[in-house]
Amino acid sequence: MFALTRKGKTIIVLLGILFSLIGPAQANPRYAAIVIDAENGAVLHAANADASRYPASLTKMMTLYLLFEAMEQGRMSLNTTMPVSAHAASMPQTNISLRKGDQLRVRDAIPALIVRSANDVAVVVAEALAGSESGFARRMTAKARELKMYNTTFRNASGLPDNQQISTARDLATLSLRLMKDYPAYYHYFSTSSFTYQGRTYRSHNRMVQNSPGVDGMKTGYIRASGFNVATSALREDRRVVAVVMGGKTAQSRDQHMVSLIDRSIGRATQVARVSAAGAPAAERLVVSTRTVRQTVRQAPQTQAPQTPAPAVVAVQPVSLTDNSGWAVQIGSFRVPEQARDRASDAARRLGDLAQAQAAVTEVEISNRKLFRARLIGLEENQAKSACQRLSRQGMDCLVVRL
Incomplete structure (x- = not known):
């Protein structure tokens, strides 16, 4: 048997720390x-x-x-x-x-x-x-x-x-x-x-x-x-x-x-x-779906057939990210805003009795890739859970999130 010096004990401790830092997959x-x-x-x-x-x-x-x-x-x-x-x-x-x-x-x-x-x-x-x-x-x-x-x-x-x-x-x-x-x-x-x-x-x-x-x-x-x-x-x-x-x-x-x-x-x-959020003003990153669709209708040339607006069950006032509170139902993330807008509008249409919901599209950047999230916002927790449950029964994937 032998006695460890203070230096020897220090080396053992350092080796223990080093081993703990080795990735779990290796150990x-x-x-x-x-x-x-x-x-x-x-x-x-x-x-x-x-x-x-x-x-x-x-x-x-x-x-x-x-x-x-x-x-x-x-x-x-x-x-x-x-x-x-x-x-x-x-x-x-x-x-x-x-x-x-x-x-x-x-x-x-x-x-x-x-x-x-x-x-x-x-x-x-x-x-x-x-x-x-x-x-x-x-x-x-x-x-x-x-x-x-x-x-x-x-x-x-x-x-x-x-x-x-x-x-x-x-x-x-x-x-x-x-x-x-x-x-x-x-x-x-x-x-x-x-x-x-x-x-x-x-x-x-x-x-x-x-x-x-x-x-x-x-x-x-x-x-x-x-x-x-x-x-x-x-x-x-x-x-x-x-x-x-x-x-x-x-x-x-x-x-x-x-x-x-x-x-x-x-x-x-x-x-x-x-x-990602720092790249543009909040009002530019968050789009209320029905407002976007209705603006498209108003700005379309008169020679074109009028487009059908999204269901009028959601608020049409601009909403900034900093205004958000409460809970939301996320419908999905998409590469183009039109897909996200259509998906959010479809979800709102399916939940026509949920009058306080706002169909919204938010722009995010993940791993250098721009995505557009479709959400229903302006909900209480129990409303969001109930809405997502109803959408799931209709075959629409969704996730309840807190804003």
């Missing part, structure tokens, strides 16, 4: 990560984003997606009861100790999947929707293809170990975004910190929702083969990002790395937006 072969701007889909960070990984309990996000879909289609409701089979009751921890013959309500199943990450509940939902877990897994994989998650295959509803159940950080970020966009009325469940069932209170595994500024969802996961995974959505400085980190060595180190990625990515996205 950990299970590591993968991606951060996406939720408003426009821009990738703000990626490392091994398309490498095959085990999703673990992030699988339950797809289980929830299909449950929400069934609820939207009227096949299930919060009060629907689902039978517990022997197979479901046999699922290992984590679970909520369901027994064969029990009846579980959907309103209890949702927080059990998110907060407790209950494997027995995942099977109950799978069997209720598809008759068997294996049949449900096939539906999960088919839905993954429909959502353009081309590198994902599901074999069970829970994320318990299966060598053939694989996904990628990019695919799971896509699923996270689609949960938010397709079923905004249910997104609030992902911020649930605890729930009580049969007299027992369960606390969330997702510490980031309580401890990380701006984080308001989504889901954690762990099996030995995957390491510690997390999918996260965060809103800061009027920017929302969705991020996935896979293969963490501990839950704490995974969360710390996620916070670092969110900090850097939101800072980068905000800086790009500010640089």
